[in-house]
Amino acid sequence: MAGGDSDSPLTSPSLEKQFEKFRLQLEDSGSLRERIRAVVMEIESATRLMQASLLLVHQSKPIPQVLEKANAQINVLKDLYNKLAEVVRECPGQYYRYHGDWRSETQMVVSLLAFMHWLETGNLLMHTEAEEKLGLNDSDFALDLEDYLVGICFMSNEMPRYVVNQVTAGDYDCPRKVLKFLTDLHAAFRMLNLRNDFLRKKFDSMKYDLRKVEEVYYDVKIRGLATTGDSVGDQGTQKI
Amino acid sequence: MAGGDSDSPLTSPSLEKQFEKFRLQLEDSGSLRERIRAVVMEIESATRLMQASLLLVHQSKPIPQVLEKANAQINVLKDLYNKLAEVVRECPGQYYRYHGDWRSETQMVVSLLAFMHWLETGNLLMHTEAEEKLGLNDSDFALDLEDYLVGICFMSNEMPRYVVNQVTAGDYDCPRKVLKFLTDLHAAFRMLNLRNDFLRKKFDSMKYDLRKVEEVYYDVKIRGLATTGDSVGDQGTQKI
Amino acid sequence: MAGGDSDSPLTSPSLEKQFEKFRLQLEDSGSLRERIRAVVMEIESATRLMQASLLLVHQSKPIPQVLEKANAQINVLKDLYNKLAEVVRECPGQYYRYHGDWRSETQMVVSLLAFMHWLETGNLLMHTEAEEKLGLNDSDFALDLEDYLVGICFMSNEMPRYVVNQVTAGDYDCPRKVLKFLTDLHAAFRMLNLRNDFLRKKFDSMKYDLRKVEEVYYDVKIRGLATTGDSVGDQGTQKI
Amino acid sequence: MAGGDSDSPLTSPSLEKQFEKFRLQLEDSGSLRERIRAVVMEIESATRLMQASLLLVHQSKPIPQVLEKANAQINVLKDLYNKLAEVVRECPGQYYRYHGDWRSETQMVVSLLAFMHWLETGNLLMHTEAEEKLGLNDSDFALDLEDYLVGICFMSNEMPRYVVNQVTAGDYDCPRKVLKFLTDLHAAFRMLNLRNDFLRKKFDSMKYDLRKVEEVYYDVKIRGLATTGDSVGDQGTQKI
Numbered sequence: 001m002a003g004g005d006s007d008s009p010l011t012s013p014s015l016e017k018q019f020e021k022f023r024l025q026l027e028d029s030g031s032l033r034e035r036i037r038a039v040v041m042e043i044e045s046a047t048r049l050m051q052a053s054l055l056l057v058h059q060s061k062p063i064p065q066v067l068e069k070a071n072a073q074i075n076v077l078k079d080l081y082n083k084l085a086e087v088v089r090e091c092p093g094q095y096y097r098y099h100g101d102w103r104s105e106t107q108m109v110v111s112l113l114a115f116m117h118w119l120e121t122g123n124l125l126m127h128t129e130a131e132e133k134l135g136l137n138d139s140d141f142a143l144d145l146e147d148y149l150v151g152i153c154f155m156s157n158e159m160p161r162y163v164v165n166q167v168t169a170g171d172y173d174c175p176r177k178v179l180k181f182l183t184d185l186h187a188a189f190r191m192l193n194l195r196n197d198f199l200r201k202k203f204d205s206m207k208y209d210l211r212k213v214e215e216v217y218y219d220v221k222i223r224g225l226a227t228t229g230d231s232v233g234d235q236g237t238q239k240i
Numbered sequence: 241m242a243g244g245d246s247d248s249p250l251t252s253p254s255l256e257k258q259f260e261k262f263r264l265q266l267e268d269s270g271s272l273r274e275r276i277r278a279v280v281m282e283i284e285s286a287t288r289l290m291q292a293s294l295l296l297v298h299q300s301k302p303i304p305q306v307l308e309k310a311n312a313q314i315n316v317l318k319d320l321y322n323k324l325a326e327v328v329r330e331c332p333g334q335y336y337r338y339h340g341d342w343r344s345e346t347q348m349v350v351s352l353l354a355f356m357h358w359l360e361t362g363n364l365l366m367h368t369e370a371e372e373k374l375g376l377n378d379s380d381f382a383l384d385l386e387d388y389l390v391g392i393c394f395m396s397n398e399m400p401r402y403v404v405n406q407v408t409a410g411d412y413d414c415p416r417k418v419l420k421f422l423t424d425l426h427a428a429f430r431m432l433n434l435r436n437d438f439l440r441k442k443f444d445s446m447k448y449d450l451r452k453v454e455e456v457y458y459d460v461k462i463r464g465l466a467t468t469g470d471s472v473g474d475q476g477t478q479k480i
Numbered sequence: 481m482a483g484g485d486s487d488s489p490l491t492s493p494s495l496e497k498q499f500e501k502f503r504l505q506l507e508d509s510g511s512l513r514e515r516i517r518a519v520v521m522e523i524e525s526a527t528r529l530m531q532a533s534l535l536l537v538h539q540s541k542p543i544p545q546v547l548e549k550a551n552a553q554i555n556v557l558k559d560l561y562n563k564l565a566e567v568v569r570e571c572p573g574q575y576y577r578y579h580g581d582w583r584s585e586t587q588m589v590v591s592l593l594a595f596m597h598w599l600e601t602g603n604l605l606m607h608t609e610a611e612e613k614l615g616l617n618d619s620d621f622a623l624d625l626e627d628y629l630v631g632i633c634f635m636s637n638e639m640p641r642y643v644v645n646q647v648t649a650g651d652y653d654c655p656r657k658v659l660k661f662l663t664d665l666h667a668a669f670r671m672l673n674l675r676n677d678f679l680r681k682k683f684d685s686m687k688y689d690l691r692k693v694e695e696v697y698y699d700v701k702i703r704g705l706a707t708t709g710d711s712v713g714d715q716g717t718q719k720i
Numbered sequence: 721m722a723g724g725d726s727d728s729p730l731t732s733p734s735l736e737k738q739f740e741k742f743r744l745q746l747e748d749s750g751s752l753r754e755r756i757r758a759v760v761m762e763i764e765s766a767t768r769l770m771q772a773s774l775l776l777v778h779q780s781k782p783i784p785q786v787l788e789k790a791n792a793q794i795n796v797l798k799d800l801y802n803k804l805a806e807v808v809r810e811c812p813g814q815y816y817r818y819h820g821d822w823r824s825e826t827q828m829v830v831s832l833l834a835f836m837h838w839l840e841t842g843n844l845l846m847h848t849e850a851e852e853k854l855g856l857n858d859s860d861f862a863l864d865l866e867d868y869l870v871g872i873c874f875m876s877n878e879m880p881r882y883v884v885n886q887v888t889a890g891d892y893d894c895p896r897k898v899l900k901f902l903t904d905l906h907a908a909f910r911m912l913n914l915r916n917d918f919l920r921k922k923f924d925s926m927k928y929d930l931r932k933v934e935e936v937y938y939d940v941k942i943r944g945l946a947t948t949g950d951s952v953g954d955q956g957t958q959k960i
Contacts, residue, residue: 012424018366019428025385030435093380097336126258140333145265183779184252188259190772195270211881214778218884222939292670298694299663401691404698459702492904498846499908505865510915573860576817606738620813625745664732668739675750 032091033098039084040102046076047105050112058161060169063119070116077109078135085141095141103147109134110143110151115158122177124152124185146199149189153202156182160212167216172225175217182210272331273338279324280342286316287345290352298401300409303359310356317349318375325381335381343387349374350383350391355398362417364392364425386439389429393442396422400452407456412465415457422450512571513578519564520582526556527585530592538641540649543599550596557589558615565621575621583627589614590623590631595638602657604632604665626679629669633682636662640692647696652705655697662690752811753818759804760822766796767825770832778881780889783839790836797829798855805861815861823867829854830863830871835878842897844872844905866919869909873922876902880932887936892945895937902930 053069084102088095110130117125127148131137159178166174186206194200220226293309324342328335350370357365367388371377399418406414426446434440460466533549564582568575590610597605607628611617639658646654666686674680700706773789804822808815830850837845847868851857879898886894906926914920940946 012363014366015364015424015428016431018364019431022367022385022389023431023433026432026434030433033435093333094336096334096339099336123252124255126254127262145262149262184255187772187775188255190768190775191256191259192263192266193270194266195273211884214881214884214888218888218936221888222943222945288670292667295667295670401694404691404694408694408698408701456698463702465702492843494846495844495904495908496911498844499911502847502865502869503911503913506912506914510913513915573813574816576814576819579816603732604735606734607742625742629742664735668735671736671739672743672746673750674746675753 029091032087033101035087036084036098036101039080039087040105043077043080043084043102043109044105046073046080047109047112049073050077051108054112054115057119058165060165067116067120070112074113074133078133081134081136081141085136085138088141092140099144103144106143106147107151107154110148111154111158114152114155118155118181122181124181149192150199150202152185153189153199153206156185156206156209159209160216163213163216167220167225172220175213175220176226179210179213179217182206182213186210269331272327273341275327276324276338276341279320279327280345283317283320283324283342283349284345286313286320287349287352289313290317291348294352294355297359298405300405307356307360310352314353314373318373321374321376321381325376325378328381332380339384343384346383346387347391347394350388351394351398354392354395358395358421362421364421386436389432390439390442392425393429393439393446396425396446396449400449400456403453403456407460407465412460415453415460416466419450419453419457422446422453426450509571512567513581515567516564516578516581519560519567520585523557523560523564523582523589524585526553526560527589527592529553530557531588534592534595537599538645540645547596547600550592554593554613558613561614561616561621565616565618568621572620579624583624586623586627587631587634590628591634591638594632594635598635598661602661604661629672630679630682632665633669633679633686636665636686636689639689640696643693643696647700647705652700655693655700656706659690659693659697662686662693666690749811752807753821755807756804756818756821759800759807760825763797763800763804763822763825763829766793766800767829767832769793770797771828774832774835777839778885780885787836787840790832794833794853798853801854801856801861805856805858808861812860819864823864826863826867827871827874830868831874831878834872834875838875838901842901844901866916869912870919870922872905873909873919873926876905876926876929879929880936883933883936887940887945892940895933895940896946899930899933899937902926902933906930 050070050073053066053073056069057063057066088098091097110125113130113133114125117123117129125133127143127145128137130148130151131143134143136143159182163175163178189203189206192203194203217226290310290313293306293313297303297306328338331337350365353370353373354365357363357369365373367383367385368377370388370391371383374383376383399422403415403418429443429446434443457466530550530553533546533553536549537543537546568578571577590605593610593613594605597603597609605613607623607625608617610628610631611623614623616623639662643655643658669683669686674683697706770790770793773786773793777783777786808818811817830845833850833853834845837843837849845853847863847865848857850868850871851863854863856863879902883895883898909923909926914923937946
């Protein structure tokens with residue numbers, strides 16, 4: 001059976017012209033996506049280096065030494081996010097079109113930065129502080145709020161392991177401090193009315209981190225290892 | 241590291257202040273999403289009315305009569321898309337953040353508009369024409385190209401049924417015309433380098449539409465029902 | 481380690497008294513459910529007999545003969561639904577508590593009754609007619625509307641097979657009649673704003689039944705087997 | 721069979737009339753469901769506030785203070801259940817038709833009320849007491865027994881965490897009391913012949929709560945921290 005039954009070219013000229021335009025547009029967005037992915041792969045690679053340094057904290061390496069190595073990657077990441085912002089800026093108003101391409105990597109970056117910040121200061125890394133560290137304090141390429149919050153949940157997931165290893169290494173005051181931090185963080189999250197399914201699920205996992213840390217604190221207390229007993233007033237000068 | 245262990249209230253003031261800000265931001269984006277969904281539900285409802293009118297074409301109702309009723313919904317849809325654009329415009333640069341909320345409904349709208357346009361003119365509804373019909377020819381709220389292309393694939397999926405019913409009703413020239421149209425459309429799509437998984441899958445289904453229409457054309461030809469044979473030159477005055 | 485550390489009985493008297501009451505309540509609802517299930521199994525069994533008789537219609541057995549055998553089960557089913565209603569009536573206001581236990585069986589019953597009614601009259605079995613046949617026209621044990629509608633969708637699913645077999649047996653007018661019936665039925669369902677996920681899915685499947693019947697009608701027409709051609713005015717007296 | 725093949729409008733008048741009636745019925749039940757869901761969302765919101773207050777018990781805040789805040793939500797919930805009952809009462813005999821829409825939220829409410837009641841009295845909140853607190857002691861809108869029982873299982877799931885945190889805070893008598901309570905509760909549940917799959921699964925989880933509390937009690941005993949030993953006779957005046 002014969003299909004097309006005329007001598008006309010395959011497609012009508014206007015059809016061809018339109019699809020030629022589409023072809024160019026799809027190639028443009030396709031190559032933009034490839035350039036985004038290239039940068040994101042570099043981000044992932046720098047993040048892995050940062051994480052490798054940070055993991056030494058579980059082996060009781062001195063915190064300043066651990067942080068020094070990990071901190072070195074922050075500037076690398078800042079440069080990469082700057083590069084990413086430049087690429088995305090070529091398509092004004094399309095940040096969220098490609099957002100999925102750097103989402104999970106950025107959540108991981110936030111979780112590491114927040115853990116490092118907590119090791120250094122005992123406080124939560126604020127949203128604006130995270131943006132500053134990554135040079136994202138720009139109006140058209142910012143750190144998405146939900147990505148920040150998911151990153152914080154990921155950081156919380158690391159806490160039980162840290163506490164267990166610190167106690168093993170003889171730091172019996174760590175559980176109390178982490179418990180205070182996580183309790184506050186958990187209460188703060190509870191202020192939010194989470195409708196985003198993914199974020200809600202990640203937040204729900206924070207409850208298990210909290211329980212696990214409570215159990216470690218319990219172990220330390222019941223053995224009388226947390227020598228300071230129940231009074232917490234004069235512990236401020238202790239270092240972990 | 242210094243663990244905060246003061247008698248401060250549950251959360252530190254800065255933590256509380258930050259999460260209060262987050263709470264407001266999440267409520268804002270949540271209520272925006274609800275407003276978007278309300279308009280999208282209206283779009284879906286108008287689309288269903290349009291589709292109900294269009295379905296009569298399969299029962300060989302006169303095309304002008306069928307189109308008149310269906311066309312009446314276009315202005316309703318245009319108003320609704322205008323309403324949607326106003327809501328989305330409140331968050332400049334976040335079109336693609338909420339895009340998923342009106343995607344599939346818009347693809348369905350495009351497929352119906354394109355089918356109506358083809359019934360009327362025998363030609364493919366162009367991207368810009370679709371935008372014009374829906375009042376989307378605006379720089380900050382346009383018709384996403386992939387949504388347009390998916391909609392065209394959906395239209396193609398309706399063609400075999402139309403051809404079958406037209407032949408049943410005695411219109412033996414319909415398969416040839418539809419085959420010419422689908423063959424051109426298929427060839428045009430083949431110009432595109434489709435990397436988007438969903439669009440590629442939809443395009444792949446167009447091949448089956450083409451085969452089915454070829455088979456109907458074959459049935460008609462082999463029985464000598466397509467009396468006009470292969471020449472198409474003097475068919476121009478016929479109405480589809 | 482020893483658990484309970486007193487000589488008191490295992491549970492406090494008030495606790496024991498309460499759970500003894502719960503035990504009785506749960507046994508009551510459990511045995512009620514068992515009695516319901518026993519009747520439902522009988523319903524299923526009668527339905528299978530009815531279906532076995534009806535299947536002969538696909539082998540071109542004379543319709544009156546097929547219907548006679550199938551009709552014989554209607555009274556059996558009526559008695560069983562009466563029995564079911566009596567059991568459920570023991571718990572006023574709890575029809576919907578146990579509804580799930582007879583749902584799918586009842587949908588199947590409706591689909592068979594509706595197919596039989598269509599074979600006999602060419603019309604759709606109405607909701608009230610279905611209730612009457614099953615003796616369910618009672619205020620406290622009625623035929624749930626969604627069950628009726630799902631049953632009608634199931635009936636539609638049988639139509640393509642029936643049409644194919646009728647044409648094979650030489651009844652070339654059957655596709656036209658079934659197509660008219662299904663087209664009307666499909667249009668009627670489209671009036672409903674279906675939010676129930678299951679029902680919506682079943683309704684969506686009706687579209688494929690319609691297409692399949694259209695294709696059979698097409699086959700018949702293109703071969704000139706539907707001898708009456710396009711005019712449908714004087715077909716009313718024909719018997720399938 | 722006689723196929724209807726007249727020139728009647730799209731659907732036969734009786735068909736159209738019937739489906740118009742269905743449309744109205746489905747809209748009615750759909751809008752009822754939406755009103756139910758709106759109240760249920762308010763119930764969920766009040767429950768979250770109650771839970772936020774209650775969580776402070778894990779940080780060793782004084783129980784009366786914790787309960788005061790949490791108790792304040794009981795009247796809010798009572799009003800909301802009254803509102804829900806009014807909506808459901810519009811459809812007599814259909815409580816169980818919509819029951820699934822408030823089930824899990826009500827189980828959560830019961831679990832919190834039961835935990836609060838236990839903190840206050842050391843006893844299990846009875847079914848009728850739960851109904852009274854929520855104003856559900858009505859014949860046509862009661863607290864479903866299985867929902868009550870699932871709620872009690874959820875309460876049990878919170879007990880290990882409470883015990884761990886109480887011991888950490890220096891309350892070494894808590895494990896013994898909780899163990900006595902859970903042992904009795906577990907034994908009481910064992911009186912029931914659970915056929916309901918969900919409830920049985922939840923009850924199975926109670927065994928793990930019991931084990932965990934036993935382990936904490938063991939830790940306390942083996943270290944000689946539970947100074948009061950095994951005698952429970954003179955503990956009656958102690959507050960939990």
